[in-house]
Amino acid sequence: MNLTLEHVTGGYGSRTVVDDVSFTLHPGEVVCLLGANGCGKTTLFKLILCLLRPRFGYVRLGEENVADWSRSRLARSFGYVPQVHVPPFAFEVRDIVLMARAAHLAPFASPGREDRRIADEALDYLGILHLASAPYTEISGGERQLVLIARALTQQAQWLILDEPAANLDLGNQIKVFRAIGELARTGLGVLMTTHVPDHAFLHATRVVLMSEGRILAMDTPANALTEPMLFKAYGVPVSVVEVNAQPGIKPGIKMVVLNQL
Amino acid sequence: MSALRGAGIKTALQPAAGDTFMAIAHNPEKTLESRKPHGQQSGKTLAVLALLLVVVALGSAAIGSYPISLHDWWSLLRAPSAGGTVEIVLLQIRLPRLIACILVGSGLALAGSSYQGLFNNPMVSPDILGASAGAGLGAAVGILLGLDFVAIQALSFAGGLVAVLLAWALASGLCRRGDPVLMLVLVGILIGSMFTALISLTKYIADPMNKLPSITFWLLGSFASITSRDVGMASVPIAAGCIPLLLLRWRLNVLCMGEQEARMLGMNTRAMRFTVIVCATLITAASVSICGMVGWIGLVVPHLARMVVGPNHKYLLPAAAIMGGCFLLLVDDVARTAGTLEIPVGILTALIGAPFFLFLLMRERRQKS
Numbered sequence: 001m002n003l004t005l006e007h008v009t010g011g012y013g014s015r016t017v018v019d020d021v022s023f024t025l026h027p028g029e030v031v032c033l034l035g036a037n038g039c040g041k042t043t044l045f046k047l048i049l050c051l052l053r054p055r056f057g058y059v060r061l062g063e064e065n066v067a068d069w070s071r072s073r074l075a076r077s078f079g080y081v082p083q084v085h086v087p088p089f090a091f092e093v094r095d096i097v098l099m100a101r102a103a104h105l106a107p108f109a110s111p112g113r114e115d116r117r118i119a120d121e122a123l124d125y126l127g128i129l130h131l132a133s134a135p136y137t138e139i140s141g142g143e144r145q146l147v148l149i150a151r152a153l154t155q156q157a158q159w160l161i162l163d164e165p166a167a168n169l170d171l172g173n174q175i176k177v178f179r180a181i182g183e184l185a186r187t188g189l190g191v192l193m194t195t196h197v198p199d200h201a202f203l204h205a206t207r208v209v210l211m212s213e214g215r216i217l218a219m220d221t222p223a224n225a226l227t228e229p230m231l232f233k234a235y236g237v238p239v240s241v242v243e244v245n246a247q248p249g250i251k252p253g254i255k256m257v258v259l260n261q262l
Numbered sequence: 263m264s265a266l267r268g269a270g271i272k273t274a275l276q277p278a279a280g281d282t283f284m285a286i287a288h289n290p291e292k293t294l295e296s297r298k299p300h301g302q303q304s305g306k307t308l309a310v311l312a313l314l315l316v317v318v319a320l321g322s323a324a325i326g327s328y329p330i331s332l333h334d335w336w337s338l339l340r341a342p343s344a345g346g347t348v349e350i351v352l353l354q355i356r357l358p359r360l361i362a363c364i365l366v367g368s369g370l371a372l373a374g375s376s377y378q379g380l381f382n383n384p385m386v387s388p389d390i391l392g393a394s395a396g397a398g399l400g401a402a403v404g405i406l407l408g409l410d411f412v413a414i415q416a417l418s419f420a421g422g423l424v425a426v427l428l429a430w431a432l433a434s435g436l437c438r439r440g441d442p443v444l445m446l447v448l449v450g451i452l453i454g455s456m457f458t459a460l461i462s463l464t465k466y467i468a469d470p471m472n473k474l475p476s477i478t479f480w481l482l483g484s485f486a487s488i489t490s491r492d493v494g495m496a497s498v499p500i501a502a503g504c505i506p507l508l509l510l511r512w513r514l515n516v517l518c519m520g521e522q523e524a525r526m527l528g529m530n531t532r533a534m535r536f537t538v539i540v541c542a543t544l545i546t547a548a549s550v551s552i553c554g555m556v557g558w559i560g561l562v563v564p565h566l567a568r569m570v571v572g573p574n575h576k577y578l579l580p581a582a583a584i585m586g587g588c589f590l591l592l593v594d595d596v597a598r599t600a601g602t603l604e605i606p607v608g609i610l611t612a613l614i615g616a617p618f619f620l621f622l623l624m625r626e627r628r629q630k631s
Contacts, residue, residue, distance in 0.1 A: 070530070072528035076528070082522070087519055088518070089573035090573055091572075095515060096519075102529055104528075107513070108509040
């Protein structure tokens with residue numbers, strides 16, 4: 001089912017933060033949402049996830065407007081991966097992942113065998129089943145990020161919405177996380193994520209939504225959307241896009257953003 | 263629809279995951295076995311704690327200013343109509359007192375654990391929204407007006423409910439956006455200190471010869487004058503508060519991740535918050551209405567329980583309830599037997615609770631470094 005935004009406009013109080021945003025995402029895509037701080041990325045997420053009501057416009061999944069859906073139905077459709085933070089209590093990793101089953105369980109129920117099996121499957125898929133009994137507060141930031149992705153998988157939603165999945169991760173963990181996200185998209189999940197690093201989009205995204213001041217600046221493949229003029233418009237600093245590791249005639253190189261010398 | 267989605271993720275997970283995944287998918291026992299011990303262990307711990315409560319309750323029944331041996335107990339239970347001093351002491355004074363201790367101790371510990379989960383903060387106690395202060399004011403006003411004992415209790419219970427409802431209404435009105443939990447705590451503390459000031463005012467205008475001492479003594483907290491009718495009256499709201507909390511306890515885990523994340527995990531956080539607050543308030547107001555302000559249990563016992571069974575509320579809430587009962591029974595034993603004159607139990611819980619809490623904090627710091 002496609003995720004469609006139609007003229008979505010919203011903000012806080014009288015301030016408009018997201019202004020007339022429309023696009024359609026398809027399952028299997030990895031879409032990166034880019035833009036400067038305060039351009040409305042987080043607010044757009046809140047509008048999609050119904051944490052904020054749009055002033056105008058709709059968010060549709062298939063043919064249905066999600067505005068009237070219950071929280072549990074939303075959670076069965078959108079698996080949200082927040083930025084890593086540490087709760088004040090030292091829950092076991094498996095208990096954190098099992099929280100995803102809240103949307104599937106009756107109010108007075110607690111997770112049973114089948115729920116634990118689904119959670120363990122997700123942990124195993126991300127290669128962190130060995131952490132299942134470890135305290136969530138004592139594992140590394142990269143491992144926590146993987147745990148939160150495992151939790152979103154345990155939600156069994158068709159859409160994965162990730163808020164800066166690479167923030168605070170070292171190089172190795174960044175690659176691990178993006179590889180897992182790419183694999184999941186190939187199996188049919190739709191992925192929408194924010195990032196501050198255009199290189200991530202070049203490497204891992206099938207499409208890019210570039211935002212500036214609440215509006216869409218460009219929406220295309222990474223190579224077409226993230227051009228030097230567009231990046232200047234979005235971030236206000238002059239940068240060059242270079243291609244590395246190209247083998248002419250055999251395979252294209254990897255694009256990277258480098259800062260122009262001042 | 264959801265079954266379809268379930269199948270979707272399974273097939274989605276299969277192609278890339280390789281042999282390990284397939285093995286687990288086709289042999290669910292493999293993963294279950296590796297986790298079974300933990301659940302079983304927590305179950306066993308709860309059973310041991312329950313046994314401990316029985317032992318403490320029996321011990322508490324035996325000791326006191328009028329010691330009753332367990333043998334006397336036994337003969338009394340076999341022939342209840344025997345009559346005499348033992349029966350009067352046991353059935354009309356000591357038994358209601360024991361039950362009240364267990365009810366109040368368990369209830370406050372349960373309410374405290376739930377609040378610490380709800381407010382996502384281990385430093386919260388069940389009176390954070392002003393329930394105790396409201397109930398205290400209700401009782402003080404009742405004593406000031408010279409009402410009879412039942413009316414004082416009813417007024418106290420109502421005072422607790424009013425304080426928390428006021429905090430909830432104000433916080434909902436003020437908080438159109440932003441963090442509703444933070445707003446609730448701030449307004450709660452505000453209401454609490456306002457009601458505490460009003461308690462001081464009632465004390466100030468109370469007749470210093472008879473009413474002031476009885477207000478002061480009542481506020482210190484004591485089980486000395488508990489009757490079986492008090493226990494009967496308080497048990498209804500305490501049970502009404504405890505049962506929903508116990509039923510919903512697993513969902514408290516999800517609330518610990520914070521408001522926004524809990525909603526994204528499919529929780530109706532507003533309804534959940536409302537339910538937990540109503541339940542905890544019923545427990546706290548009912549407790550204060552029969553035994554005055556007994557502090558520290560709702561703050562300290564949840565920490566103690568977390569040390570024993572971990573933070574998962576599925577096990578934490580029953581463990582806290584049992585341990586709260588034990589704790590208050592023991593403290594009340596000290597109150598009854600330590601001196602020739604009874605020590606108000608509220609003084610003892612603070613005297614024992616505060617250093618104990620300090621010990622917990624120091625222990626936690628040592629473990630971290």
